[in-house]
Amino acid sequence: MKRSIPFAVAAASALLLTSCAVGTGTQNTDDDTEYDPSAELSGELNVMGFGAGDEIAQTRYDLAVDALGEVDVTLIEGDLDMQQFLSSVAAGDPPELLYANRDQIGSLAARGAIIPLDNCIEGEGIDTSQFVESALDQVTFDDSVYGIPEFNVVQLTMANESLLTDAGLTIEDVNGSDWDAVTAAAEALVVNDGGLSVIGVDSKLPEFFPLWAKANGVDLLSEDGRTANLNDPGAVEALEFAVGIYEAQGGFSAVKAYRDSADFFGSGNQYATNVLGSMWMEQWYLNVLNDVSPDAPMAFDTFRTPDGEPLAFASGSAWAIPAGSSNPAAGCRFARVMTEVDSWIAAAQARLDLRNEEGTAFTGVLTGNAVADDQIREMVTSGGEPWDSGVEAMYEANDNTFSLPANPADAEFKTIWQDAVNRVLNGQDDPQTALDAAQEEAQSVLDEAWASMEE
Amino acid sequence: MSALTLDTRPSVERPARRRARRRNVIAALLFLSPWIVGFLIFTAWPIFYSAYLSLTNYDVINSPDFVGIENYQRMIEDPKVRLALGNTLLYTLMKVPAYMLLSLALALLLDRAGRASGFFRTVFFLPKMTPPVAVGVLFLLLFNGQSGLVNSVLGWFGINGPSWTTDPAWVKPGLVLMSLWTVGASVIILLTALRDVPKDLYEAARIDGAGFWQQTKSVTLPMISPTLFFLVIVNTIGAFQTFDEAYTAFFGSGNTTYSNDAALFYVIYLFQQAFQFLHMGYASALAWLLFLIIMIITVIQVIVSRRLVHYEGGSR
Numbered sequence: 001m002k003r004s005i006p007f008a009v010a011a012a013s014a015l016l017l018t019s020c021a022v023g024t025g026t027q028n029t030d031d032d033t034e035y036d037p038s039a040e041l042s043g044e045l046n047v048m049g050f051g052a053g054d055e056i057a058q059t060r061y062d063l064a065v066d067a068l069g070e071v072d073v074t075l076i077e078g079d080l081d082m083q084q085f086l087s088s089v090a091a092g093d094p095p096e097l098l099y100a101n102r103d104q105i106g107s108l109a110a111r112g113a114i115i116p117l118d119n120c121i122e123g124e125g126i127d128t129s130q131f132v133e134s135a136l137d138q139v140t141f142d143d144s145v146y147g148i149p150e151f152n153v154v155q156l157t158m159a160n161e162s163l164l165t166d167a168g169l170t171i172e173d174v175n176g177s178d179w180d181a182v183t184a185a186a187e188a189l190v191v192n193d194g195g196l197s198v199i200g201v202d203s204k205l206p207e208f209f210p211l212w213a214k215a216n217g218v219d220l221l222s223e224d225g226r227t228a229n230l231n232d233p234g235a236v237e238a239l240e241f242a243v244g245i246y247e248a249q250g251g252f253s254a255v256k257a258y259r260d261s262a263d264f265f266g267s268g269n270q271y272a273t274n275v276l277g278s279m280w281m282e283q284w285y286l287n288v289l290n291d292v293s294p295d296a297p298m299a300f301d302t303f304r305t306p307d308g309e310p311l312a313f314a315s316g317s318a319w320a321i322p323a324g325s326s327n328p329a330a331g332c333r334f335a336r337v338m339t340e341v342d343s344w345i346a347a348a349q350a351r352l353d354l355r356n357e358e359g360t361a362f363t364g365v366l367t368g369n370a371v372a373d374d375q376i377r378e379m380v381t382s383g384g385e386p387w388d389s390g391v392e393a394m395y396e397a398n399d400n401t402f403s404l405p406a407n408p409a410d411a412e413f414k415t416i417w418q419d420a421v422n423r424v425l426n427g428q429d430d431p432q433t434a435l436d437a438a439q440e441e442a443q444s445v446l447d448e449a450w451a452s453m454e455e
Numbered sequence: 456m457s458a459l460t461l462d463t464r465p466s467v468e469r470p471a472r473r474r475a476r477r478r479n480v481i482a483a484l485l486f487l488s489p490w491i492v493g494f495l496i497f498t499a500w501p502i503f504y505s506a507y508l509s510l511t512n513y514d515v516i517n518s519p520d521f522v523g524i525e526n527y528q529r530m531i532e533d534p535k536v537r538l539a540l541g542n543t544l545l546y547t548l549m550k551v552p553a554y555m556l557l558s559l560a561l562a563l564l565l566d567r568a569g570r571a572s573g574f575f576r577t578v579f580f581l582p583k584m585t586p587p588v589a590v591g592v593l594f595l596l597l598f599n600g601q602s603g604l605v606n607s608v609l610g611w612f613g614i615n616g617p618s619w620t621t622d623p624a625w626v627k628p629g630l631v632l633m634s635l636w637t638v639g640a641s642v643i644i645l646l647t648a649l650r651d652v653p654k655d656l657y658e659a660a661r662i663d664g665a666g667f668w669q670q671t672k673s674v675t676l677p678m679i680s681p682t683l684f685f686l687v688i689v690n691t692i693g694a695f696q697t698f699d700e701a702y703t704a705f706f707g708s709g710n711t712t713y714s715n716d717a718a719l720f721y722v723i724y725l726f727q728q729a730f731q732f733l734h735m736g737y738a739s740a741l742a743w744l745l746f747l748i749i750m751i752i753t754v755i756q757v758i759v760s761r762r763l764v765h766y767e768g769g770s771r
Binding site for chain 2: 086112113253256411423452
C-alpha cells in the first residue's frame with residue numbers, strides 16, 4: 001500500500017499536467033464565419049478594453065449597438081488588461097471583440113490570439129483604402145489585416161511664444177528643421193541658476209526616439225518587421241543629438257524631475273507659467289492647453305525633419321477579433337460601424353454641438369480614417385490664434401505619419417530600444433555602445449519570434 | 456480468569472478507540488476542507504504546474520511545448536536576470552535592516568507611550584492600509600528632486616537633496632525610504648512581543664544596576680528575538696518579492712522613465728516576461744529560481760538564528 005502512494009501521486013500529477021496542457025490548446029484561427037452587412041445578428045458581444053467615456057465614443061457606440069439589432073452588447077471597460085485577456089483566451093472564454101493599442105496587434109496575431117480580418121473586411125464591406133496608411137500598416141501582419149484601426153495620435157511642436165520672442169527666437173528654431181538651431185535654442189531658453197527653473201527644449205526621450213531616427217532617415221525596424229536598424233549611423237546620430245539637447249540644459253535627470261513636478265493638466269501648466277520653452281507633444285495636449293489655459297502664449301508647428309518636411313510617429317487603437325470569439329460576425333459589424341465615415345461625422349457633430357453650447361472651439365478629431373478626417377476638418381471652428389495654427393499643424397502632421405510595422409515581438413522590441421535610450425540618458429553608455437547592444441538583442445529577439453511563429 | 460479478562464479488554468476497547476479517533480479525524484478534515492480545497496486549487500496546484508511550465512516554451516495562448524532545461528540555461532546567459540537579481544539583493548540589504556531598526560525603535564517608544572499608545576498604534580498602522588499603487592504614485596510626488604517634500608525638508612537643513620526618482624544611483628535608496636512608510640505592521644507585532652516580556656526580568660536587571668540600554672541589550676532583545684527573527688524572515692521574503700510600488704513608479708502605463716534599469720527588480724522582470732512578452736515558460740523558470748534563492752537565504756537565516764535567537768522553553 002505504502003509503495004503505491006508515490007506511484008498514485010506521480011500518475012495523478014501526469015494526468016493533471018496533461019489535462020491542463022490540453023485545456024490551453026492552440027486556438028483555431030481559421031475564420032469560416034459568414035459576414036454579411038444585411039444579416040440579422042443575435043447572441044452576445046463582450047467588448048474588452050473600450051469605454052464609451054465621451055461623446056465621440058458614445059455616439060459611435062450607440063450607432064454600433066443599433067446596427068447589431070438583437071445582439072446583447074456588454075463593455076468590459078478600462079484600458080485593455082493583457083493579463084485579463086490572456087487568461088480568458090487560455091480558459092477558452094475570450095471576449096467577442098478586443099480594443100487594443102495598434103502596437104499590440106503584431107504580438108497577438110503572431111501567437112494566434114486574434115484572427116485575420118480579411119473575411120470580415122470583405123464580408124462587411126469595410127473600405128480599408130480609407131484608413132490612414134501608417135495606421136493600416138501597423139495592424140497588417142504577414143500580409144493580413146488583423147485590426148480595424150481607429151484614432152491617430154501625432155506629435156506637434158508646442159512652444160512658448162513669449163519665451164521664444166524674449167530670446168530672439170521663432171518657432172522655426174525649435175521645430176526640428178535645424179538641429180543646431182534647436183540645441184542653440186535650448187541653451188538660450190534654459191534658466192538654471194543652481195536649480196532648473198525654465199526648461200529650454202525637451203526632446204521627449206526616450207519615447208520619441210523613433211521620430212528623431214526617422215527624421216534622420218532611419219526606420220528602426222524594416223518594413224517587413226524582421227530586421228532591426230537600431231545601430232544604423234543615422235539612428236546613433238539622432239540619439240546623440242536628442243540626448244545632447246538635455247546635456248545642454250544640465251542633464252536629463254534635472255529636466256525629467258522638473259517636468260514631473262509640473263501641473264501638466266492644470267491651469268498652472270508649464271506653458272502658462274512660462275517655465276518651458278518648447279517640446280514635442282501629442283496633439284491631444286493642444287486641447288488640454290486650450291481648455292485649461294486659453295491665454296497661454298503658445299506657438300505651434302509640426303515636428304519637422306532637417307529637410308523641413310513635417311513628420312509624425314503615429315499610434316492609435318484598433319479593433320480585433322480574438323480567436324475563439326463566439327460571435328465574430330457581431331464583432332466585425334461593431335468594428336465596421338465604429339470606424340465608418342458616417343459614424344465619425346455623427347460623433348464629430350456631437351462634439352461640435354457640445355463645443356457650441358460651451359462657447360469654445362471645435363478643434364477636430366484624428367480618426368485614423370482619412371476620408372472622415374477630411375470631412376471633419378471642414379467642421380472645425382476657429383478658436384483664434386494660436387489655436388487655429390495648432391489645429392492646422394495637427395492636420396498637416398496627420399498627412400505625414402509613419403509607424404513601426406507589426407511584428408511578433410513588438411513589446412520586447414519597444415522595451416529594448418527604450419532601455420538603450422535610457423542607458424544613454426543616465427550616463428551608463430554612450431549612444432553607439434547602447435545601440436550596438438540593443439541591435440544585437442533586438443535582432444535576436446526578432447529572429448527567435450519569427451522562427452517560433454513559422455515553426 | 457483474571458488473565459483472561461486482562462487479555463480480552465484491550466481487544467474490545469481498541470477498535471472503539473480507533474473508530475472514535477477516525478471519526479475525529481474525519482470531522483477535523485471536514486472542518487478543514489474549505490481551506491484544504493482552496494490550498495490545493497489556488498496554491499499547491501499553481502506551484503506544481505509552474506514547475507512543469509518552467510520546462511516548456513509557453514505563450515499562454517498556445518499549448519506548452521516541452522523544452523527541458525532550456526529556460527534555466529537561458530537564465531544563466533540573460534544579463535537582465537543578473538541586473539534584476541543585483542537590484543533586488545541590494546534593495547533587500549538596504550531595506551531589511553532599515554525596516555527592522557525603525558520598527559524596533561518605534562515599538563520601544565510605543566511601549567513607553569502609556570495611554571497614548573493606542574492612538575499612535577493606529578497612526579503607525581494607517582499607512583499600511585494605503586494601496587501599494589498609491590504608495591508608488593506618492594513616491595514620485597514626495598521624492599521629486601525638484602519639488603518633492605523630502606528635498607524641501609532636507610533643504611531646511613541646508614542639504615541639497617538628490618534626484619531620488621531620476622538619478623539611477625538614488626532610485627533604490629528612495630524606494631527603501633518610501634517602504635518605511637508601511638513599517639506599522641512590524642511595529643505592532645514587535646510591540647506585542649515587548650508587552651510579553653516578563654516585568655520581573657526588568658526589575659531584576661534594575662536591581663543589578665542595569666540602565667535602559669543594558670536592559671534593552673540583555674533583556675528585551677533576547678526575549679523578543681523569536682519575533683525579530685520572524686520579522687527578518689518575512690521582510691526579507693517581502694523585499695525579494697518587491698513589485699507594486701516600483702512598478703507603479705517606474706514601469707506603469709506611460710511611465711517610460713529613464714531609470715528603468717535601476718528599478719528593475721526581479722519580480723518586475725518576471726512579470727514583464729510573463730505578461731508583456733508572453734514568455735510564461737521562462738517566467739515560471741524565473742519564479743522557481745526566486746523560490747530557490749529565498750529558500751537558501753531562509754535556511755541560512757535559520758542556521759544563523761540558532762546562535763542568536765532565544766526561546767523561553769529552550770533552543771528550537
